[in-house]
Amino acid sequence: MLDENKKEVILEISHLHKKYDENFAIKDLSLKLHKREVVVLVGSSGCGKSTLLRCINLLEDVQGGEIKLCGETISNRKSNLSEIRQKIGMVFQNYELFPHKNVLDNIILAPIKVQKRKKEEVIEDAKVLLKRVGLEGKAYSMPSQLSGGQKQRVAIVRALCMNPEILLFDEVTASLDPEMTREVLEVILELADMGKTMLVVTHEMQFARAVADRIVFMDEGSIIEATIPEDFFESPNSEKVKAFLDTFTYKQKRK
Amino acid sequence: MFSYVKDLGIDVLFKGHNFLRLMGGLLVTLKISLISIAISVVLGLAFGILMQKKNIAVRVVSRIYIDFIRIMPQLVLLFIVYFGSTRAFRINLTGELSAIIVFSLWGIAEMGEIVRGSLSSVSNHQYESAEALGLSRLQTFIYVILPQSLRRIIPISINLITRMIKTTSLVLMIGVVEMIKVAQQIIEANRMLSKNAAFGVYLVVFILYFLICWPISVLSMKLEKRWKQC
Ligand SMILES: Nc1ncnc2c1ncn2[C@@H]1O[C@H](COP(=O)(O)OP(=O)(O)OP(=O)(O)O)[C@@H](O)[C@H]1O
Ligand SMILES: [Mg+2]
Numbered sequence: 027m028l029d030e031n032k033k034e035v036i037l038e039i040s041h042l043h044k045k046y047d048e049n050f051a052i053k054d055l056s057l058k059l060h061k062r063e064v065v066v067l068v069g070s071s072g073c074g075k076s077t078l079l080r081c082i083n084l085l086e087d088v089q090g091g092e093i094k095l096c097g098e099t100i101s102n103r104k105s106n107l108s109e110i111r112q113k114i115g116m117v118f119q120n121y122e123l124f125p126h127k128n129v130l131d132n133i134i135l136a137p138i139k140v141q142k143r144k145k146e147e148v149i150e151d152a153k154v155l156l157k158r159v160g161l162e163g164k165a166y167s168m169p170s171q172l173s174g175g176q177k178q179r180v181a182i183v184r185a186l187c188m189n190p191e192i193l194l195f196d197e198v199t200a201s202l203d204p205e206m207t208r209e210v211l212e213v214i215l216e217l218a219d220m221g222k223t224m225l226v227v228t229h230e231m232q233f234a235r236a237v238a239d240r241i242v243f244m245d246e247g248s249i250i251e252a253t254i255p256e257d258f259f260e261s262p263n264s265e266k267v268k269a270f271l272d273t274f275t276y277k278q279k280r281k
Numbered sequence: 282m283f284s285y286v287k288d289l290g291i292d293v294l295f296k297g298h299n300f301l302r303l304m305g306g307l308l309v310t311l312k313i314s315l316i317s318i319a320i321s322v323v324l325g326l327a328f329g330i331l332m333q334k335k336n337i338a339v340r341v342v343s344r345i346y347i348d349f350i351r352i353m354p355q356l357v358l359l360f361i362v363y364f365g366s367t368r369a370f371r372i373n374l375t376g377e378l379s380a381i382i383v384f385s386l387w388g389i390a391e392m393g394e395i396v397r398g399s400l401s402s403v404s405n406h407q408y409e410s411a412e413a414l415g416l417s418r419l420q421t422f423i424y425v426i427l428p429q430s431l432r433r434i435i436p437i438s439i440n441l442i443t444r445m446i447k448t449t450s451l452v453l454m455i456g457v458v459e460m461i462k463v464a465q466q467i468i469e470a471n472r473m474l475s476k477n478a479a480f481g482v483y484l485v486v487f488i489l490y491f492l493i494c495w496p497i498s499v500l501s502m503k504l505e506k507r508w509k510q511c
Pocket of ligand 1: 047050071076
C-alpha cells in the first residue's frame, strides 16, 4: 500500500453525479484504479453499478464530477469518443456478438476499422487470444452455434483484441448456468494474473474474493465501503455490507 | 399439335407481328417496373433511414405521406398524376412518366416502411456493443446494423417488387400500351377469326407474368431460408 502513490493511475473518478430525470443513479462517487489493479464492484440491484460502467465508457453523459482516463478528462466528451473507447474494453451481460459475422470477424472488425491495423496481424492476434480462452476451434463458427459461455468468452476476446488500458465487465456471467459461469470466470482470473487493469461487476462472491485486489461496495449510487477482500468478507464495517453479505448465506431451518 | 394451338386460341399470336407486339408490351411493362423499382429501392432506403430520426416534423410528414399513399388505390393516384398534372401545372406528362412517378411514390413509401421496421428491430445492444468497441456512428451503421437489417429487408421487399410488377397492368387505364393493352388489341382485331383468342392470349400473358415473378419469389424464399440459419 505504501507504494500506491508511485503506481500509474489508469482511471480516476472524482465526485461523479449522474441523474436519470430527477433521480440520482450515482451520487458524489470517487474511485481510483491503478495499473494492474482489479477492483470488484458489488452492491444490491439498482445501486448504480451498470450506470457507473456506462458512464466510464461514455454511453451516458454525467451531471457533475469528472472521469479521467490515463490523466485525460473524458466525461461529457462529444468528440473523439472512438479514440477513448479504444482504450476501454467493455463486456456486457447480454453477450452481444454481431450475429451476422463469424467469431473471427466479430473480433477483428474493430481493430481493422477503428485502429486501422493490418488484417493479417489482427487475425494472428485474434487466434492467439482465442486459443488462450480455449476456443481455437471456433474461429469460423457463427455466434448462434456457440453456447452462452463460449459467446461470452468471444466477447472478452473481442474486447481484449483492441489492447485496451482497462477492461470493464458488467455481470458477464449473469445469464449463464454454473458450469459456463466457471469457464468464463476462469478466463477473467487469468486476465487478472496477466496484470490487466479491470473493473468487474459481479454477483459471484467467491469469484469476487478470488479475483479482487479491492472490493468496492455501492449503495444508492455511492460507495459505502472500499477495502481488501479479506476485510470486506470477514469484518465489514457498515451494517449495509453485513446485510448484503447475509443475502448470500442461507440459515438452516430444521435442526 | 397445331389443332391444339388453334383450340386454345394461341394461333393468333403467330399471325403477323402479333407475338413481337406482345413482347413490345412486355418491354413497356418491364421498363416501367424496373425504373420504378430502382428509384424505390434507393430512395426508399434513404427514406427509411430518415424516419429513424426522432425529429417530430420528419415523423409527422412521413406518416401522412405513407398513409396517403396506402389509402389511395393506385389507379386513383395514376389518374391524379396523369390528368391532374395537365390541369394543375399545364404540363403534359406522358403516360409512362406518370406511371413511373406513381409507382415510385408508392414504392418509396412501402420500401421506407420496410427499411424503418427492419432497422428498428435491431436491438439497442447491437448499437452499444459496436460503439463500445469504438466504431463511429457511420461504421456501426455500415458494418453492424445495415447487414443485419438487409436480411430482413430483402425478402420482404422482393414481395413488394412482385406486387409492383403486377400492378403496372393498371397503366393501360391512362393510355400506356403495355402488355395487357397489346393483348387486348390483338384479341380485339382477331375476334372474328378465332373464337378462343381471348383465352389463348391471356394464357400467354399469364405465363409471361409468371415467368418474371416466380423466379423472384423463389429467390426470396431461398434467401430467407439461408439467413434464418444464422
Ligand atoms: N435508462 C435509464 N433511465 C432511467 N433510469 C435508469 C436507467 N438506467 C438505470 N436507471 C436507474 O438507475 C439506477 C441504477 O441502475 P443500474 O442499472 O446502474 O443498477 P445496477 O447496480 O447495475 O443493478 P443490477 O445489479 O440489477 O444490474 C436504478 O434505480 C435504475 O432504475
Ligand atoms: Mg446492472
